[in-house]
Amino acid sequence: MTAKLVKTEAVVEGRTEVRWTLVEEDDTPEFEDGDATRPIGEPTPRITARARTTGSARFTVDIALPGLLEAAVLRSPHANARVTSLDLDAARAVPGVRCVLGPGEGPEHDDSPLSDTPAFAGAAIAAVAADSADAADAAIAALAPEYEVLGFVSTLDEAFEKQDFLVDPTEHERGDPDAALAAAEVTVEATYTAPAQLHNSLEPHAAVADWREDGLTLWSSTQAIYDARAAVAEAFGLDPERVRIICEFMGGGFGSKFGVGPQGILAAELSRRTQRPVRLVNSRREENVAAGFRTPAKMEYTIGASKDGRLQAVEASAVMGMGTGGWAFPVLEPVKSVYACPNLRLMVAPVRQNLGPSVAFRAPGVMEGTFGFEQALDELAEKIGIDPLELRRLNHSESDPEDGKPYTSKRLLECYDRAAELAGWEDRDALRGEGRIRRGMGAAGQYWWGGGGPPAYAEVRVGKAARPAVTVGLQDLGTGTMTACAVIASERLGIPVDSITVYAGDTSRMGHGPFSGGSMTLASIAPAVRSAAHHVRTEILGLASEMFEIAASDLTLEDGEVRSVDGTLREPIAEVTGKLGNAWISGSGSRGPNPAGMNVNTFGCQIAQVAVDTGTGAVTVERVVAVHDIGRVVNPMGARSQVMGGILQGLGFALMEERVVDPTTGTVVNAGLEDYKVPTIADLPEVICEFVGEPDPHLKLGLKGLGEPPVIPTPGAIGNALAHALGVRLREAPYTPRRVLEALGA
Amino acid sequence: MQVRLTINGQPHELDVAPHRSLADVLRTDLAMTGTKVACGEGTCGTCTVLLDGRAVLSCLTLASACDGAELATVEGSTPLLERLRAAFTAHDGFQCGFCTPGQLMSAVALLERTPQPSRAEIRTAMAGNLCRCGAYEGIEQAVAAAAEAG
Numbered sequence: 001m002t003a004k005l006v007k008t009e010a011v012v013e014g015r016t017e018v019r020w021t022l023v024e025e026d027d028t029p030e031f032e033d034g035d036a037t038r039p040i041g042e043p044t045p046r047i048t049a050r051a052r053t054t055g056s057a058r059f060t061v062d063i064a065l066p067g068l069l070e071a072a073v074l075r076s077p078h079a080n081a082r083v084t085s086l087d088l089d090a091a092r093a094v095p096g097v098r099c100v101l102g103p104g105e106g107p108e109h110d111d112s113p114l115s116d117t118p119a120f121a122g123a124a125i126a127a128v129a130a131d132s133a134d135a136a137d138a139a140i141a142a143l144a145p146e147y148e149v150l151g152f153v154s155t156l157d158e159a160f161e162k163q164d165f166l167v168d169p170t171e172h173e174r175g176d177p178d179a180a181l182a183a184a185e186v187t188v189e190a191t192y193t194a195p196a197q198l199h200n201s202l203e204p205h206a207a208v209a210d211w212r213e214d215g216l217t218l219w220s221s222t223q224a225i226y227d228a229r230a231a232v233a234e235a236f237g238l239d240p241e242r243v244r245i246i247c248e249f250m251g252g253g254f255g256s257k258f259g260v261g262p263q264g265i266l267a268a269e270l271s272r273r274t275q276r277p278v279r280l281v282n283s284r285r286e287e288n289v290a291a292g293f294r295t296p297a298k299m300e301y302t303i304g305a306s307k308d309g310r311l312q313a314v315e316a317s318a319v320m321g322m323g324t325g326g327w328a329f330p331v332l333e334p335v336k337s338v339y340a341c342p343n344l345r346l347m348v349a350p351v352r353q354n355l356g357p358s359v360a361f362r363a364p365g366v367m368e369g370t371f372g373f374e375q376a377l378d379e380l381a382e383k384i385g386i387d388p389l390e391l392r393r394l395n396h397s398e399s400d401p402e403d404g405k406p407y408t409s410k411r412l413l414e415c416y417d418r419a420a421e422l423a424g425w426e427d428r429d430a431l432r433g434e435g436r437i438r439r440g441m442g443a444a445g446q447y448w449w450g451g452g453g454p455p456a457y458a459e460v461r462v463g464k465a466a467r468p469a470v471t472v473g474l475q476d477l478g479t480g481t482m483t484a485c486a487v488i489a490s491e492r493l494g495i496p497v498d499s500i501t502v503y504a505g506d507t508s509r510m511g512h513g514p515f516s517g518g519s520m521t522l523a524s525i526a527p528a529v530r531s532a533a534h535h536v537r538t539e540i541l542g543l544a545s546e547m548f549e550i551a552a553s554d555l556t557l558e559d560g561e562v563r564s565v566d567g568t569l570r571e572p573i574a575e576v577t578g579k580l581g582n583a584w585i586s587g588s589g590s591r592g593p594n595p596a597g598m599n600v601n602t603f604g605c606q607i608a609q610v611a612v613d614t615g616t617g618a619v620t621v622e623r624v625v626a627v628h629d630i631g632r633v634v635n636p637m638g639a640r641s642q643v644m645g646g647i648l649q650g651l652g653f654a655l656m657e658e659r660v661v662d663p664t665t666g667t668v669v670n671a672g673l674e675d676y677k678v679p680t681i682a683d684l685p686e687v688i689c690e691f692v693g694e695p696d697p698h699l700k701l702g703l704k705g706l707g708e709p710p711v712i713p714t715p716g717a718i719g720n721a722l723a724h725a726l727g728v729r730l731r732e733a734p735y736t737p738r739r740v741l742e743a744l745g746a
Numbered sequence: 747m748q749v750r751l752t753i754n755g756q757p758h759e760l761d762v763a764p765h766r767s768l769a770d771v772l773r774t775d776l777a778m779t780g781t782k783v784a785c786g787e788g789t790c791g792t793c794t795v796l797l798d799g800r801a802v803l804s805c806l807t808l809a810s811a812c813d814g815a816e817l818a819t820v821e822g823s824t825p826l827l828e829r830l831r832a833a834f835t836a837h838d839g840f841q842c843g844f845c846t847p848g849q850l851m852s853a854v855a856l857l858e859r860t861p862q863p864s865r866a867e868i869r870t871a872m873a874g875n876l877c878r879c880g881a882y883e884g885i886e887q888a889v890a891a892a893a894e895a896g
Binding site: 045046048049050051052053054055056057058059061062064133134199200201202203204249250251252254283284477478479480637638640641644645646647648649672673674678679680681682683684687 | 763770773774777778779780781782783784785786787789790792819820821830831834835836838840841842843844845846847850868869870872873874875876877878879880881882883884885886
């Protein structure tokens with residue numbers, strides 16, 4: 001197979017990355033209208049179901065090697081401090097302790113994750129490895145740290161006042177916003193506040209390191225095995241080929257587990273020093289003080305429009321609370337990129353606080369920015385007196401309003417129409433009621449990326465038993481990527497999904513694959529898998545042609561059989577592959593670039609219906625209608641589950657989830673799941689979910705992503721529904737009973 | 747301390763320190779890692795196992811207090827558990843699967859006590875088992891389907 005280097009651009013959660021990538025020649029035929037695609041597009045249960053329901057699935061926290069040491073970390077109880085005393089020798093003297101790392105100790109080529117000037121409550125100061133978890137805990141206690149407690153900043157307002165920016169503030173202008181705002185017939189000003197949402201993946205961040213003479217093996221609960229490999233190799237000055245990252249099963253990540261993390265670096269360093277395998281697993285409370293959060297944000301919007309509802313100008317600013325890390329998540333992207341608006345001014349100020357580092361959380365920036373802007377738009381619709389969906393239709397943009405480029409596909413108008421129809425939008429005012437229980441309905445749109453792109457490589461092998469193995473250089477954080485890969489291969493091979501094995505989560509098995517994030521994973525890998533499976537199909541058909549003396553072009557593979565198109569031949573594929581003996585047929589495939597000059601985005605609309613008990617302030621989300629434009633759907637069962645998950649995480653953000661920081665100490669007071677509320681089965685709304693349309697005509701296989709889209713419009717739609725129910729708007733999430741009662745003046 | 751346990755029908759004799767949790771002993775001493783720990787403080791339901799037929803949080807249960815008990819974990823195989831496995835699979839009652847062992851054991855406890863639960867009873871019985879991927883719809887449907895198939 002000939003391969004060539006190509007230059008591609010990919011948009012990763014709003015940041016454009018230019019990559020050079022090796023792409024193999026690809027003769028895999030695209031689907032034509034009317035082609036059978038099955039099982040693509042049919043509901044398929046997860047191929048990992050048996051492992052996940054019998055307890056045999058091995059997650060990183062389950063890895064136990066002979067001689068395993070357990071590690072623990074000393075964390076600062078203070079929001080800002082200097083360690084004045086630390087008894088490392090006492091910790092080393094604890095029976096069973098094999099290694100103690102103090103502040104500043106760590107890999108040769110990277111900053112130590114351990115510091116004697118902890119800048120947030122939860123910052124790591126020292127780490128130990130011991131024969132048992134009990135001994136490790138005893139060593140942590142023996143460290144007996146003493147601190148000089150320093151001043152700290154925890155609130156957004158204080159941090160902004162200090163002008164202490166973690167990332168440089170940015171300003172972006174389009175047109176002449178001042179003149180347009182001054183001339184606007186209608187203006188709306190509104191400030192929305194979004195909470196810090198905590199990921200709470202049920203599997204904590206975890207690593208098991210096994211450092212040996214011939215290289216490092218690191219089991220890591222990571223969304224990016226190759227990024228993890230690169231980070232560890234660089235930190236320790238190792239050849240990446242001598243670092244093997246394994247992530248067999250993963251208990252969620254939601255954006256918080258890119259790379260290898262401090263737990264991977266510490267486990268590797270402890271293993272290097274002890275020459276023993278070392279396991280480091282965060283506790284739930286460590287997760288919630290040190291492993292990241294969705295950035296809280298205060299977003300101010302001034303919207304100017306004509307009296308018939310056309311947007312003339314928007315001025316928006318956002319103060320984002322970054323804590324001690326993270327990047328400037330695109331919180332004002334929904335203002336910039338969703339609607340036709342000729343004049344804009346956008347200002348973003350990412351401030352530093354004495355809190356843990358922020359990290360990406362499912363649609364980082366865009367979800368909280370959509371929560372604010374889609375509600376500010378409803379305020380405009382109300383002021384003008386038009387239907388909120390009509391306002392959105394009026395300001396629809398056929399091409400990207402920022403750079404003018406066409407989209408590969410955009411079916412947002414269909415999403416509005418279909419969602420309105422499914423929700424009974426026209427009759428929504430009849431819902432409201434007069435008594436103690438009020439109901440309301442609200443809508444919000446969504447915009448995200450998710451086109452995927454190279455590099456992504458796959459290999460398909462078939463041996464004599466005709467049970468193919470698909471190998472991909474990625475990890476499945478629970479979304480169902482591995483099942484989708486089996487579905488894609490099955491279509492080309494004509495072999496049922498349950499006869500296919502997918503190998504993933506191991507850098508030693510396969511070339512580079514995508515990280516799990518940005519709604520890009522499946523759109524990146526699927527064309528590579530299909531291409532690899534197509535090469536194998538071609539070879540099987542060639543063999544069958546010789547065996548049965550029928551032209552390969554008159555043969556097809558279906559339901560595990562080789563069939564002639566005239567119906568005279570039906571033989572099991574294993575009859576053909578059986579001739580291979582101990583050899584096998586293999587095919588490889590790689591992902592080519594997306595078309596140049598076009599933007600790839602997903603779109604959608606969700607409508608929420610809520611009931612509010614005006615006596616208690618309790619809000620119940622009764623129903624959510626979700627209609628998204630994501631191109632071709634590979635597995636409708638998995639797709640619906642993604643939508644359910646996004647809706648529930650968005651519902652949590654809207655109604656109950658909020659990290660609470662004690663302003664007098666700067667510490668997180670609800671780091672446990674007793675106080676930090678996440679949705680339970682009792683909060684489950686009825687969900688009606690549809691996907692509009694057609695495969696994207698410009699993309700390989702017509703696929704766009706779905707990981708992020710369903711979470712994005714959920715809180716904004718719930719907020720709009722709440723305002724519709726109560727006739728009063730709440731501008732600070734989560735909408736807890738206390739805030740609802742306050743808004744009602746109770 | 748000497749502790750005798752019957753786990754999924756198999757007898758075990760263990761020597762455990764009195765402060766150790768059942769979850770830790772299962773995972774560490776017996777290498778039965780199907781039981782997961784997500785919070786370690788009794789707030790998420792992930793570590794749920796059956797102790798003499800009752801659903802308990804194994805992270806808050808002392809192994810030393812279980813002498814003579816019958817324990818059921820996700821590694822077991824009973825007709826009801828198999829039915830639930832099939833139903834969780836058919837209704838996509840999980841994504842990452844980390845909470846699944848606990849979900850399954852809570853569901854077993856419910857259906858042994860209440861073979862034909864209402865949807866409200868399912869929600870009440872399963873409300874202590876968090877699923878951050880948000881597979882609750884599939885979980886509810888799976889429990890209802892497993893009840894029906896029984």
